[in-house]
Amino acid sequence: MRAHPSQQPDSHPAMHLLPESDVIRMAHSKSSHRWLREHFDDEYVKRAQRDGYRSRAVYKLEEIQHRDRVLKKGMTVIDLGAAPGSWAQYAVQLVGKQGRVIALDILPMEPLPGVRFITGDFREQEVFDNLLNAIGNNPVDLVLSDMAPNITGMNAVDQPRAMYLTELAVELADKVLGPGGTVVVKAFHGQGFDDLVRDLRTRFKRVSVRKPKASRPRSREVYVVASH
Numbered sequence: 001m002r003a004h005p006s007q008q009p010d011s012h013p014a015m016h017l018l019p020e021s022d023v024i025r026m027a028h029s030k031s032s033h034r035w036l037r038e039h040f041d042d043e044y045v046k047r048a049q050r051d052g053y054r055s056r057a058v059y060k061l062e063e064i065q066h067r068d069r070v071l072k073k074g075m076t077v078i079d080l081g082a083a084p085g086s087w088a089q090y091a092v093q094l095v096g097k098q099g100r101v102i103a104l105d106i107l108p109m110e111p112l113p114g115v116r117f118i119t120g121d122f123r124e125q126e127v128f129d130n131l132l133n134a135i136g137n138n139p140v141d142l143v144l145s146d147m148a149p150n151i152t153g154m155n156a157v158d159q160p161r162a163m164y165l166t167e168l169a170v171e172l173a174d175k176v177l178g179p180g181g182t183v184v185v186k187a188f189h190g191q192g193f194d195d196l197v198r199d200l201r202t203r204f205k206r207v208s209v210r211k212p213k214a215s216r217p218r219s220r221e222v223y224v225v226a227s228h
C-alpha cells in the first residue's frame, strides 16, 4: 500500500488500514507514536471500525448532514479527496439508487458499489477536465471536498497549498452546481480564510462555517457549507 499523502499524523484518515510493518516504522518517531496512541484510543476510530466505515472522517460529514441536510435521495454528488472512501460510503447510502456519486483522489481507492472513481491530481487541468467529462451535462446537486495537502508543518507552505485546493473545489462548484446546489469544502483558518468566506457570501445565498466534533480541536480545519 502506498503511503497516504496526508501523512500528517493528525489528519491521516487511513492509518488503521496500514500493514503492521508500516505502523511499526511510523511508531519509531515520537510524534507518530503519540499519534498512534491517540488514534487507537479515539472514539471515532472505534466507531468507524464498528460501523464499517473506512475512516473516522465520516463523522464530520454525518454531523454536517444532521445540521444542514446537504445529502438527499436522488442527488448527484461529487466527492473530492475521497480516499479511503468513508464520505463516499455515506453519500451513496443517502442518495440511494437514483442518485450518483463521482469520487476523485490523487491516490487509488478500493472500489465502492455505486461510486464512480477517478484517480488523479485535482490540480491538473487534465484531471479537472476528466471529472467534467464524467459529470456530463447533468447539473450537480452537491460538491464535497475533504481534500488536504501533505502537511509539512510549515504554515507558510501548508496554508497556501490547502487554500489552493479549497479554491479549486469552489471553482468546480461554480462550474457544475445547478440551482439550489451546495458546496461543502474543507478549509483551514489562517491566511486567505476570511477572504474566502467573504467571497462565498457574495455568491451564495447561505454560507456557514462548521467545526464538527470529529474534527480534532487542535486542527485549524473547518468546513464551509455554501448553498445557492
Ligand SMILES: C[S@@+](CC[C@H](N)C(=O)[O-])C[C@H]1O[C@@H](n2cnc3c(N)ncnc32)[C@H](O)[C@@H]1O
Pocket (backbone or CB within 6 Å): 005, 006, 011, 013, 054, 055, 057, 058, 080, 081, 082, 083, 084, 085, 086, 087, 088, 104, 105, 106, 107, 120, 121, 122, 123, 146, 147, 148, 149, 150, 165
Ligand atoms: C482527509 S483525506 C479524505 C478522507 C475522505 N473524506 C474519507 O472520508 O475517507 C484527504 C484526501 O485528499 C486527497 N488529496 C490531497 N491532495 C489532492 C489532490 N491534489 N488531488 C486529489 N486528491 C487530493 C488525499 O489523497 C486524501 O486522500
